[in-house]
Amino acid sequence: MIGKGMSIAHTKASMSYGWNQEKDAEVVFKQELIGNNPEEITQEFKMLQEQNYHCQKNTLSFVLSPTVEDGKRLKQKELEKVCQKFMEQMELEQRQAIAFVHRDKEHTHIHLYVNRIDYKGVAYNDSFIGKRSQQAAEKVAQQLQLTTVKQVQMEKEFLLQDVRQEIKRRHELTLKQFTPKNFEAYIKSMETNGVKVIPSINKGGKLQGFRFEFNGYNLKGSEVHRSMTGSNIGKQLYGQSNSKIKSIAPVKILNNAVPVAPRLAMSILKKIAKKTIKYTIDAGLGI
Template sequence: MIGKGKSISHTRASMSYGWNQEKNAEIVLKEILHGDSPAEITKEFKMLQDQNHHCTKNTLSFVISPTIEDGKRLDKSKLQAITKHFMHEMNLGERQAIAFVHQDKEHKHIHLYVNRIDFKGVAYNDSFIGKRSQQAAEKTAEQMGLTTVNQIQFEKEFNLKEIRTEVKRRHDLTMKQFKPKSFDEYVKFMETNGVKVIPSINKQNKLQGFRFEFDGHNLKGSEVHRNMSIGNIGKQMAGIEGAKFQKNNNATIKLGDKIVDLTPNLALKIAKFIIKKAIDKGISY
């Protein structure tokens, strides 16, 4: 669950968004208020806010967002409980407050508006309110058995590790199965194995590297594995014309229907590697 918070001065406009019927807005919490519209609630807020002329951003606005999966099983009573628990964690005490749930999208979320001015005319301290809102959401999620941001981050990192491993496995399979002899062949054979390889070409029409698209993820080669930089991929392809690269560092290659250049450093790196490999084997270019 994610929590965001800030102090605002445009109470009525913001509350009108929260109360937007086009978003299937439903009131899940109403504390010490009687009004039935943004205008009426704003007037009730203002009665207390007029006691404190020094505070201009006198309404607290929060968004509480459970995960999509958690949101599917949260009814009105549970959403109300989340909101109350969040307010408790924020030490908001007894204040005017109203909260709406938006259900127009798959991601159900709560908009909470709280009067920053209490019944004594004292303004709530909003220092680091954004960070404290997230911490309050974390504690609320933990105590109510909901998914926390830390859990979400762990799952993302775990899933990304699995994606990297799978892309590297398919890269190794492509090299072993098809033995590509050019970057063009490599791109085609990787696509055969379910990975889209996207060339990174600069304004000078020079190939700088590859990105790998798989299962909704888009990663640089170096992010997948250190052996999947474009230089290391080139080294693995024995069929690249090393002599040509050595003779002309600005080597031209074909990628699909495009003709692009390798950067001088990349061409030289591949040429040196292949020529060394040839010498080691006693083969003369």
């Protein structure tokens, strides 16, 4: 579950959004309040807020977002429990508060509004409220056996590792199977093997690298593996023969010839030259 929080001044406008019936909003939590619409609730908030004229952002606004799967199964009572536990973690007990759940999208989420001013006219300390909101949401998720942000991140990282390995495997297969001699041939060959190679074009309209799209993921070459940066792929393609190469030809993309960025071209040529020198030395030494 993700938690976000901030202090706001536009209480009525935000609460009206939260209570928007077109979004099938449902009140799931109410504390120290009796009003039945945004105007009445705002007036109740205001009665306490008038005790502290120095505090302009006098309402706390939180958004609590369970994972998609958790959101589908959580009923009103369980969502109310989420709000109660979150209020406890944020040390906001005994304050006016109201929460609405939105189910208008696939991702169920809660809008929680809390009066920043207490019954003594004291403003709640909102220092680092964004970070504290996330930490509180994490603890609530653990208490209620919901999926935590860390668990989601670990799962994504685990899946991402498999995707990286598979893209790299198909990259190596492409080089061995089709032996492409330039970027254009490489892009077509990778597509044949199920990986979409997306050229990265800089502001000057020149090729500076590649992204790889596979199984719903879109990654830079360097994010896949260090051997799949634009310069390293170029070295593998253009350096297959040990003949001297003076320039890298433009790449045809959507029927347009796109020149290779000078920096990328220079990096490729340097890597090829280094490889050629090593090859020559090794051959001379009989290695």
